[in-house]
Amino acid sequence: MADSIPQQRWAVLRAARLIPVLRYQDADTALYAAQVALRAGCRGIELTWTIPGVLDVLRSLRAEAERIGRTDVLIGVGTVLDAEQARSALEAGADFLVAPGVVPSLVELAGAAGALSMLGAFTPTEIIAAKAAGADVVKIFPADTGGPGHLAAVKAVFPDTLFCPTGGVTRENMAAYFRSGADIVGMGSNLFDKARLAARDTEALVAALQATLKDAAAA
Incomplete structure (x- = not known):
């Protein structure tokens, strides 16, 4: 990791073990899901650029985190494809940026x-x-x-690289990714039960996510 990058921010994400990757078609659902993640104790939350009005969602989430005393949480923006998006996300207060591919200007x-x-x-x-x-x-x-086998293969070639597998990671298979060399994992559509999310069953969603976080910490 470059010396100029704040080590404490990486320490927070690595300790978190699991980053919710929130990708929804409307801002209200995205903000609600992020608020559930806050209540469950997530230390890092990724909002994808594909969320309508994602930067407003980020600002609202930051305000909510401060209101409830969750100043420890890192909020990032994902699916960043170019410098303009990266700059806008940073100006809105993003703590980390994620791209689906190699976007050097983002770094x-x-x-x-x-x-x-x-x-x-x-x-x-x-x-x-x-x-x-x-x-x-x-x-x-x-x-x-x-799958985990692919991660294990590339980890063997790049042992000093920090890896975050994302896409298809579930509560059931994340331990296999950690054993294969993941430092953290990103979990998207598998994070929340869709029926409970649609019903806004907050207590059940928080409890389930806390259980997932506990499994991640133990993996």
Whole structure:
């Protein structure tokens, strides 16, 4: 990791073990899901750029976190595809940026703002490119295409690289990813029960997510 990147931010994410990756078609659902993640005790939360009005959601979530005393949480923006999006996310207060592929400008902008950067890769060539760009973390995406076996294979070649598999990670299989070399995992559509989310069953959602976080901590 580059010396200019705040070590404490990475320490928070690594201790979190699991980052909710929230990708919804409306801002209200995204904000609600993020609020559930806050209540459950998540230390890192990723809001994808594909959420309508994602930067307003980020600001609202930050305000909610401060209101309830969750100043320890890191809020990031994912699915960042270019410098303009990266700059806008950082100006809105993003603590980390995530791209599905290698976007070198994201790393430069994040570093200048004291934020963390995570670049997506799948093949060894892409991992080399992400590392050459200076990414703090390499996101193996989509993780379920190769599964834990693929992660173990690339970890053997890049033992000093910090990996975050995302895409198809579940409560049931995340331990296999950790055993294969994941430092943290990203969990998206598998994070919440869809019926409970639609019903806004907050207590059940919080309890289930806390159980998932407990499993992640033990993995």
